[in-house]
Amino acid sequence: MTGTRFTNLNNTISIVKNPYFFAFLIFLVAICIRLIIFPVNPYQVYLIFFPAIITSFYFCGFNAGATTLQMCATSAYYIFNPPFWSFKYSFEAVFGLLFFSASGLLIGKIIENLRLNEQRYLALLNNQTDLVSRFKADGTILFINSAYSDFFGVNHRTLVGKRWHPIAHPDDLEMINEKINGITHKNLTVIIENRVFDKNNEIRWVQFINHGILDSNSKIVEYQSVGRDITDIRLEQNRITHLAHHDPLTGLPNRLLLDDRLLQAISFAKRTLGKVRVYCFDLDKFKPINDKFGHAAGDEVLQELSQRMKSVIRESDTICRLGGDEFILIVSDKEFDTTQANIAERVIEQISRPVKLTNGNVVFVTATFGFSEYPIDSNIPCELIKIADNRMLQLKHSL
Known part of the structure; x- marks a missing residue:
């Protein structure tokens, strides 16, 4: 030896x-x-x-x-x-x-x-790929394994004896400390997902399983933490969540997210004695574009018009694609002044501008709309949408 x-x-x-x-x-x-x-x-x-x-x-x-x-x-x-x-x-x-x-x-x-x-x-x-560390109650690091050292790009002699806080995202520190302080002899393990800065100073998501180490008096003397990089998992989860709540063609919120946003808007209006308007837009002269130039051209028109509609509404408003060539706009306010009342006209104005396709052709569409208002017409989300849709169809058929 x-x-x-x-x-x-x-x-x-x-x-x-x-x-x-x-x-x-x-x-x-x-x-x-x-x-x-x-x-x-x-x-x-x-x-x-x-x-x-x-x-x-x-x-x-x-x-x-x-x-x-x-x-x-x-x-x-x-x-x-x-x-x-x-x-x-x-x-x-x-x-x-x-x-x-x-x-x-x-x-x-x-x-x-x-x-x-x-x-x-x-x-x-x-030999573990997980990030293993031990630290005191005040955050002073006692031990890190090789994977931990490699992930954060620091030698163990540099990090041991110092606090782990600088490697964590500052916006997550309060949440991390709160959860770690919640570890007791009756509940020794807590799982925390938070952001950290890796060796390239890039933000990564890491899941840490933190376990309290007790002395003979059942007092926590230190913590052992095992972390795993879950950035790719989080990104995939966010992508799936986004796909579940957004139209894949236009990127606008879909019917699922529409229902949630409308419910939130009504709940907020109830608390503040405000109002909510639901506008239903249906494109005119859109089908001929699909028939003449193909569905790819129709998709291009929908994408362009979606961006135009988003450009004339407030961040607090929500524009959704309900399906096909139909769109829903949710507008909330204490009272609807002239600016909010004319929002439908601004949307129609954007829709009516000519659209130049990538193949060089220029096409024109218009739109018909109807609207409903909370609390005048209803306080039920699906009924507000139905009323706005029916009024839009009535106007469309009268033209």
């Missing part, structure tokens, strides 16, 4: 390059201390030598430590057992020698097994 390096958590503990020489120095120090403190006390024969063999086993390895044990046992028996400086036999002396040797070997084996278990533990952690 000469020259082998070991790691104790993130603090490197090495078996010295010349373990037998170092073991001999430990023995000499122990002898000197023994002679100074208990020069002639036969009842303290082996007392001073226990720290020496523990130190030797820990820093020099088992073989060199056993050599220190042998030198200490021999010297203690020869020098400090009456009649001193003699190998004279006595039952008490031999029993003490055997007890000291057996105890020393047991200590050595325990230290060696702890060292091996420590290596296995660290090998297991450092």
Whole structure:
């Protein structure tokens, strides 16, 4: 085991390059201390030598430590057992020698097994792709594994002893601390998803499973955290959520999101004594474009008109594609002044402008609309849409 390096958590503990020489120095120090403190006390024969063999086993390895044990046992028996400086036999002396040797070997084996278990533990952690760390209640980092170090681009010596807070997004710190402080002896584990800054200073989403470590009094003394990069999962979830709530062609909210937005608008209007208007727009002269130039041209028109309609409404308003060539606009306000009342005219104006297709052709469409108003017409979302749609159809058929 000469020259082998070991790691104790993130603090490197090495078996010295010349373990037998170092073991001999430990023995000499122990002898000197023994002679100074208990020069002639036969009842303290082996007392001073226990720290020496523990130190030797820990820093020099088992073989060199056993050599220190042998030198200490021999010297203690020869020098400090009456009649001193003699190998004279006595039952008490031999029993003490055997007890000291057996105890020393047991200590050595325990230290060696702890060292091996420590290596296995660290090998297991450092071979993980998950980000493993341990930290105190104040956020001071005690340990990080290799994956953690690589992910954040920092050496463990740079990060250990410092707080983890700088790597987390500042907007998430309050939420993180609140959840970690919620860990108790009755609820030791909490899962947190938050943003962090990686080694390229880019924002990533990481899921951390945080577990409290208790002492014998059931008091949390530190936390162990296992993190996993879930940025791609979050992006995919956001993409799926967006697809579930938006029209894939125009990017506008779809019927599912329309119902939710309208319900929210009505709820807010109830609390503030406001009003909500629902406008239903149906494109005119759109079908001939599909018939003449194809559905790709029709899709191009819908995309262009969607962007135009979005450009003339407020951020608080919602424009949705209900399906085909039909659109719904939700407008909320305390009262509808001239600006809000004329919003339908502005939308019609944008729709009526010519659309130039990528094939060079220019097409024209118009639109017919009808509207309903909360609380005058109804306080039920689906009924407001139905009323606006019916009024739009009535106007369309009258033209």
